[in-house]
Amino acid sequence: MVYSASPLEATATDIASQPVWVVGLHRNDPATIRALYAKHFPAIKHYVLQNSGTGNDAQDMFQEAMTVLWMSVKEGRFVPDAEPGGFLYRVAKNKWLDVVRSAAHKHMKVVHDDRALDHRIDAPDDIEERIVRLRGVYDTLDDKCRMVLDQFYFERKDLATIAAGMGVEEESIRTIKYRCMMKLRGFRKAISGEDMEEA
């Protein structure tokens, strides 16, 4: 068998030479995510507003584009430029054009549609499919599991800090984390079992 597994995290050496924002996204750093939001949202809002959308539409498109950027960086799927603005703009714009062209929005008028120029779209479709699939997995968790797992795996807090914040023993958090991850595992096993039966 060919061994192909690799750690989820980039190693220190991998990321030492990367732009600061790439390092920040790898580490789910809130300051990095906020800074990217503040810097690049206005251009996308301008585009969506100019093309019959609302501020809320712009927020939705930008958040989707940010998620694609985050996932692409995490998965090492593209070599990022020094600035992610162009990537975010293209992904958000194409997503908005999909909305505008959908049946529910046929009345909308697109001021600027140079999508043909953007067909060298940076985000491969499978990244977006992967996001949809992983969201489906996350949706199976209850609130308690989300609270613990989010703090441990996303915010990177240690067990002692999570336990102190929730007013319980560290060992309880460790047990909850294990049980919640086993729930996800069970769900995934059930899904893969169904897939095999269908096949």
Add this chain to the structure above:
Amino acid sequence: MSQGVLDRSTFEAIETYVLDRMSALDRAAFEQRMAGDAALCAEVELEKENIRAVELGGVTRMLKEIAAEGTVSDTNMAQGGWKQYLKYAAIVAIVLSGSLWLLRPSANERLFAEHFIADPGLPVAMSSTDDPIFADAMVSYKEGHYAQARAKWSPLLQKEPMNDTLRYYIASAWLAEGDAIAAIPLLEGMVDDPSSALRAKARWFLLLAYVRAGESAKAKAVELDTDPVYGERVRAIKAQLER
């Protein structure tokens, strides 16, 4: 294993591997085990996917929170007349005053700023020919051009990832720019090396990096309390973190 229950110790071993928290020795042993165990490989992939799903949930939540904090409604201002503008003026005033409050450095940031001094760097002889790239980067570092220094040192680190001098000075450059998150993995990889002459210095910077990153529990766990150079400051910082 893949069909039945996954015991906690195996789950946690996989987790440690997936989160890249294994020592080099343990990692090599674990990968060797994986090479001959298809079921273990499948579990690693599954756990990696599940952790990614949780992270995705986290980033989605955070993006919504950011939007909720800063959203200004896009309703047509003209419909509401001048009263609408008063409403927005009030929101802006509240946001501005809130921002000033929020922009205050946190207690941890203040603690970091109080104690962190970038390493002064190594002496560089004008005629240095042993390693001119390293020496050139050190000059940039000493002039305070930290990004430039890092850019010059990074290719050297890629060739010698375990070089403690490179790791230490690149980490020092990151910290000097206030980026503790980037410095932490570099320092974590060298603080347990008993052969490194920079071990105590690296522990001191790692403690400060944890403080800056808000990882108080990890900062308190750094063992440097009895160090003749840093011990007193370490104890003072830990006492402050207890408050």
